[in-house]
Structure formats: C-alpha cells, structure tokens
Amino acid sequence: xxGGASAExxxxxxxxxxEIEALASSYRQAGVEESQPRLAYPxxxxxxxxxxTRELYDxxxxxxxxxxxxxxxxxxxxxxxxxxxxxxxxxxxxRITVTGRxxxxxxxxxxxxxxxxxxxxxAGRYIHRRDQHPAPLDPNFTGAGRCLTDDDGxxxxxxxxxxxxxxxxxxxxxxxxxxxxxxxxxxxxxxLVTQMYFPxxxxxxxxxxYQSIVDPxxxxxxxxxxxxxxxxxxxxxxxxxxxVLTGGRQTSFEPEDAS
Amino acid sequence: xxxxxxxxxxxxPFFHYCLPYSxxxxxxxxGRPGSLLLHGRVLDGAGxxxxxxxxxxxxxxxDGAxxxxxxxxxxxxxxxxxxxxxxxxRDGCYAFSTVPPAPTEPGKPxxxxxxxxxxxxxxxxxxxxxxxxDDAALAxxxxxxxxxxERRRTLVASRDEQxxxxxxxxxxxxxxxxxxFQGL
Numbered sequence: 001x002x003g004g005a006s007a008e009x010x011x012x013x014x015x016x017x018x019e020i021e022a023l024a025s026s027y028r029q030a031g032v033e034e035s036q037p038r039l040a041y042p043x044x045x046x047x048x049x050x051x052x053t054r055e056l057y058d059x060x061x062x063x064x065x066x067x068x069x070x071x072x073x074x075x076x077x078x079x080x081x082x083x084x085x086x087x088x089x090x091x092x093x094x095r096i097t098v099t100g101r102x103x104x105x106x107x108x109x110x111x112x113x114x115x116x117x118x119x120x121x122x123a124g125r126y127i128h129r130r131d132q133h134p135a136p137l138d139p140n141f142t143g144a145g146r147c148l149t150d151d152d153g154x155x156x157x158x159x160x161x162x163x164x165x166x167x168x169x170x171x172x173x174x175x176x177x178x179x180x181x182x183x184x185x186x187x188x189x190x191x192l193v194t195q196m197y198f199p200x201x202x203x204x205x206x207x208x209x210y211q212s213i214v215d216p217x218x219x220x221x222x223x224x225x226x227x228x229x230x231x232x233x234x235x236x237x238x239x240x241x242x243x244v245l246t247g248g249r250q251t252s253f254e255p256e257d258a259s
Numbered sequence: 260x261x262x263x264x265x266x267x268x269x270x271x272p273f274f275h276y277c278l279p280y281s282x283x284x285x286x287x288x289x290g291r292p293g294s295l296l297l298h299g300r301v302l303d304g305a306g307x308x309x310x311x312x313x314x315x316x317x318x319x320x321x322d323g324a325x326x327x328x329x330x331x332x333x334x335x336x337x338x339x340x341x342x343x344x345x346x347x348x349r350d351g352c353y354a355f356s357t358v359p360p361a362p363t364e365p366g367k368p369x370x371x372x373x374x375x376x377x378x379x380x381x382x383x384x385x386x387x388x389x390x391x392x393d394d395a396a397l398a399x400x401x402x403x404x405x406x407x408x409e410r411r412r413t414l415v416a417s418r419d420e421q422x423x424x425x426x427x428x429x430x431x432x433x434x435x436x437x438x439x440f441q442g443l
Contacts, residue, residue, distance in 0.1 A: 035263060035264060035266060036264075036266050036267060036382055037266055037267060037268060037269075037381040037382050038381065039380070039381050039382060041381060044269075044379070044381065046378055046379030047269075047379045047380065047381055048304075048379075049303040049304035049305055049307075049379070049429075049430055050303050050304070050309065050377055050378075050379035050380045050429050050430065051379075051380065051381070051429065051430060052384070052429060052430060052434055052435075052437050053304075053430055053434060054434055054436075054437075056384075056437050056438060056439035057402075057406075057436050057437065057438050057439065058438075058439050058440075058441055059401075059402050059438045059439070059440060059441065060401070060440070060441050061440045061441070062363065062367070062370075063319075063325065063363040063364065064317060064318065064319050064325055064360075064363055064370075064372050065317075065372050065440065067325045067327075068317070069317055069326070069331055069340060069341060069342035070326070070327055070328060070329045070331075070340070071329050071331060071332065072329030072330065073329075074329060074330055074333050075329055075330060075331065075332035075333055076332065103262065105261045105262050105264060106261070106262070107262055114332075116277055116278060117277070118273065118274060118276065118277035118278075120273075126273040126276075127276055128272075128273040128275060128276055130272055130273070130311075131273060142276065143276075143277075144276055144277035145277075146332075180268075180270070180271060180273075180274065180277070182270075182277075182278060188317050188372050188374075188385075189385070189440040191315070191374050191383060191385075192265065192267055192383070193267060193268070193269075193270050193376055193383055194265060194266060194267045194268040195268040195269075195271075209268060209269060209381070210268075212268075212381050213266045217263075218263070218266050219266065221263065221265050221266060222265070222266060222268070243265045244262045244263060244264050244265050245264060245265070246264045246440075247440070
C-alpha cells in the first residue's frame with residue numbers, strides 16, 4: 001500500500017480525526033467537566049462492544065474495598081526497575097530515567113506499593129506474540145519492569161524511550177510513544193492502569209485512545225515532563241511524571257456504623 | 260486539598276509479558292483441601308469471549324480478616340495474600356484457585372472484589388462477585404437491595420462442582436453492574 005491513499009474498506013485518519021473533533025466540540029459546549037476517559041468512545045473502534053452502556057453504579061466501599069493488597073521486598077527485586085539490565089548487552093535506544101511520586105487525592109504519598117510498567121522497544125515493537133509489526137525485536141530488551149514506591153511515594157525506572165508503533169484501528173494509525181503503568185493505592189478503589197506519554201508528540205492529536213479523555217487539562221496529566229535535573233551527564237535523559245490516585249484512605253475510611 | 264486524579268487508559272493488547280506472572284491466579288495451590296475454583300468468562304456486547312482481558316480479585320480470608328501479608332508475586336504456598344490476577348484465554352475464560360471469602364462483619368454477605376481490564380476497555384471496571392447461599396445477608400446488602408432483580412443477579416456467582424462461576428458481561432442484555440465508589 002502506498003502512503004496517502006487508504007486501503008479499500010479501511011477508514012482513513014481524516015475520518016477518525018473528524019469524529020475526535022466532533023466529540024471534543026460537543027464536550028466544550030456541554031460545559032460539564034470530565035476527568036477520566038470515556039468508556040464509550042467510538043473513534044477507538046475496539047471499544048464499541050467492550051464498554052458498559054449503563055451508568056456506573058454509585059456505591060459505598062465495603063471494608064475489603066477500603067484496603068489494598070500488600071506487596072513487599074520479597075515480591076520485587078530492585079533490579080526489576082532497570083529495564084536496560086538483565087540481558088547479555090545493552091538495548092538500542094535513548095536511555096531514559098522515568099521517576100515521579102504516587103500520591104492520593106490528599107497529596108499523601110502511597111508508600112511501599114507496587115508499580116509495574118511495560119513498553120515497546122525503541123523501534124516500536126513489543127516482545128509479544130500478537131505484535132506483528134515488522135520492526136526489529138531487540139535481544140537486549142524485554143520491556144517489563146516493577147518497583148515498590150519508597151516512603152515518599154517515589155518510583156524510579158531506568159529504560160529506553162519506546163518508539164511509536166502502528167495499529168489497526170484505522171488506516172495508517174500510529175500510537176504515540178508511551179509506557180504502560182499499573183499502580184496500586186492504599187485502597188482497592190484506587191487501582192489504576194494508564195499510559196504515560198512524552199511531551200510534544202505529534203501523534204497525540206491523532207490518537208483516539210489518548211483523545212478519549214475529552215478534557216484537555218485532564219489528558220495533559222498523562223504527559224511526562226522533561227526534567228534536566230533528572231538527566232545524568234553522558235548517560236540518560238530524565239522525565240518526571242507524578243501519579244495521583246482517586247480519593248485516599250483518609251477520605252474513604254469511615255466507621256462502618258456512622259449512619 | 261483534593262488533587263485531580265490521573266486518568267486511566269486501556270490496558271491494551273500487550274500486557275501479557277508484564278502483568279500475569281507465574282502463580283498469579285493461584286491464591287492457594289490448586290487442589291489443596293478446601294480450595295475452590297472461581298472461574299467464568301469475560302464477554303463483549305455480542306456475547307463473544309474476550310481473549311485479551313485481565314481480571315483481578317481481592318478478598319477476605321476464610322476467617323473474614325483483610326489480608327495484610329505481602330507475597331502475591333512470589334508465593335510461598337502457605338501465606339494467603341487475598342490478591343490474584345488472571346488473564347483470559349482464547350474463549351474469554353479466566354480462573355482462580357482460591358478459598359471462599361468470609362464476611363468481614365457479622366451479617367454481611369461475602370464477596371470477591373473484582374477489577375476488569377481489557378483491550379478496547381478505556382478504563383478499568385470495578386464489580387463484586389457475591390457468594391450465593393446466605394440469602395438473609397444478600398437481601399440485607401445495601402448494593403444488592405437497591406438493584407432490580409435482573410441486574411442484581413449479575414453480581415451473584417453461581418455454584419458448580421468445582422467452586423463458583425462468575426461471568427462478566429461488559430455490555431448487552433446481561434451487562435454486569437459496574438461500580439463507582441462514593442466520595443472517590
């Protein structure tokens with residue numbers, strides 16, 4: 001297939017972008033602030049049959065939901081936070097440090113909790129049997145890491161900058177470069193899986209997954225900041241990205257018989 | 260002070276080499292006396308199994324206590340941590356080896372707290388899989404009592420010879436009730 005023309009039966013980016021803009025426009029006119037992705041977001045075609053059609057049901061958390069699983073030093077080896085190690089050689093790509101704090105809505109650090117990440121390699125290829133993108137695998141890069149937050153809620157990973165990669169949402173669709181994050185809070189209710197993006201990526205405007213967060217300020221919260229203070233001399237550039245979980249133990253923990 | 264929460268995003272299709280780990284679905288070793296299977300399918304709006312979903316459970320122990328022990332990733336075979344994670348197979352099936360949760364307070368029904376992730380699902384979903392049997396406790400539960408019968412039944416697991424069955428319908432006539440926690 002040559003660039004520019006869309007393959008027969010496959011929708012072009014222009015159609016997806018028109019849908020994205022129409023939803024953004026109606027959001028601006030509605031004037032009701034949203035802070036999370038829409039579950040029903042048709043430009044992301046895979047969501048069509050995979051989103052609930054009924055409103056989420058409001059409920060008070062029960063005791064078990066006010067607590068979260070514990071992870072400890074037996075679960076996570078400190079070496080797992082360095083995605084550039086553990087292989088025979090060094091991975092190809094821009095070496096980067098990604099760090100930040102995990103806090104709750106009250107600004108309190110989430111201490112000693114599990115953070116997991118996974119990502120494509122520098123060429124935009126995942127080490128996954130279902131990734132058929134004909135970009136090279138890197139024998140020195142798996143792209144999965146773990147760490148526990150410290151007493152200040154801080155996590156830190158050494159990795160390489162992932163590349164953008166094509167996907168099949170529409171013709172000539174490319175995901176912006178991103179790192180997947182899985183985060184636990186102090187309560188079950190705070191569980192978060194999300195994606196961290198890089199500043200000034202031209203693919204962000206075209207991406208229906210990122211744009212499913214229709215509020216511009218809300219989706220900006222997924223973009224890490226380049227931080228020269230984290231950049232290390234002749235070694236790696238640094239990005240800072242803080243994660244805020246919903247609510248917090250302080251706000252969610254009330255006596256059971258308070259009513 | 261309330262800081263704005265970081266938005267969620269889909270887990271995508273490529274989580275399998277990071278999130279599931281050896282033993283992730285076995286809260287207790289399979290086949291241990293007293294163990295049971297919690298299993299079911301994650302289904303889309305057309306009734307098809309979703310082969311790239313991930314289900315997590317978090318539960319009390321058989322004594323009703325909230326587990327506070329680490330060790331869910333490197334399990335020692337003895338410590339009950341209350342947490343499990345299972346990816347779905349090609350038919351959308353997931354399964355956990357576990358023990359039944361018990362009520363955390365007298366008179367309350369026992370349930371598994373469940374989180375669902377999938378490619379195509381833009382944010383995680385929370386639900387509950389209540390254990391069948393204790394009709395008085397189920398009837399007194401504030402969530403179940405507030406739901407019409409046809410929605411209530413989507414939250415109550417059924418029994419089979421191996422344990423409990425809990426199907427999760429992301430969409431459709433049998434759409435599972437998914438939760439948003441108050442004040443969060």
